């Protein structure tokens with residue numbers, strides 16, 4: 001059986017390294033190795049002295065100890081260092097799921113969160129976030145209808161890519177309570193944690209790792225901390241039997257983390273608060289800018305401003321854009337390809353993530369956001385006829 005194509009990766013592979021204007025990235029602005037070393041008070045010669053032997057499969061204990069700072073009640077034994085955040089999705093699904101298991105996953109979602117589980121079990125029920133006039137909401141009635149004694153796992157991601165949805169603490173605890181009552185595991189992808197930068201109030205929730213024994217929590221340095229090229233990620237797995245099985249799978253994927261990544265990830269974790277503040281400030285500024293942009297073109301584009309994370313979905317009114325295009329396009333995906341090819345502006349079609357067909361993902365974590373919006377304006381696509 002073949003796994004579904006990874007639509008987001010396939011789309012980005014076409015344009016990510018050539019497009020001049022990134023309006024859709026999920027990661028926050030990055031930095032050089034030199035800047036990271038400088039921020040953490042280390043030198044290039046410290047990095048130069050690093051030995052390039054194999055590392056510990058579960059991850060360097062000092063690195064795991066630094067990871068624990070991000071949680072209230074997690075010990076280094078609970079942490080498994082990965083060779084990339086996305087590896088944690090693969091390892092968890094392989095470890096936990098059997099062909100007859102039923103899985104429920106929040107939708108829309110980052111492709112891997114659905115596709116690996118669906119590939120292994122053949123059956124995955126989507127728990128769709130419901131749009132409201134200004135935001136998104138969880139539909140607990142539909143979760144209660146979907147859940148059954150066969151349900152082994154619920155997959156969620158908060159703050160959520162792509163909508164920027166964040167549950168309230170009450171909703172989050174209700175979800176964990178439902179999982180507990182039904183004896184389900186919860187895979188909670190928290191890779192955008194620390195970016196609680198909404199327009200209205202600050203919305204932070206605890207980590208699932210601190211609330212629920214049967215939570216498996218994914219995090220890493222790619223998004224909030226702006227270091228996707230490091231490929232640094234980790235899982236928190238409180239259940240020791242599951243953790244050992246998972247490390248058993250890791251022997252067949254990457255064996256152990258990369259030594260330079262471990263070294264640099266430890267430096268980043270020493271200064272993680274500052275890195276998250278820098279990213280949050282950039283997201284907040286871009287968010288306000290995009291909100292003003294949307295208000296300027298209500299006939300063309302609308303959005304539900306995110307509550308947290310670095311992404312949001314915006315709705316494209318294709319008829320309005322088609323009025324200004326030499327050749328009308330049939331779908332929002334076609335419009336995204338046109339924008340990338342003819343104008344070097346990258347917007348990800350929402351359908352890549354299982355979102356509405358008329359949506360695109362907006363990425364708020366990068367510098368150059370104003371220039372990118374200017375470039376979009378300069379296409380003339382917002383002119384009304």
Ligand SMILES: Cc1ncc(COP(=O)(O)O)c(C=O)c1O
Pocket residue numbers: 026084085086087110157161189191220222228231
């Ligand atoms: C929700 C979510 N989880 C996991 C990942 C994987 O992160 P990485 O590409 O750094 O492995 C991503 C990347 O976009 C993501 O959006």
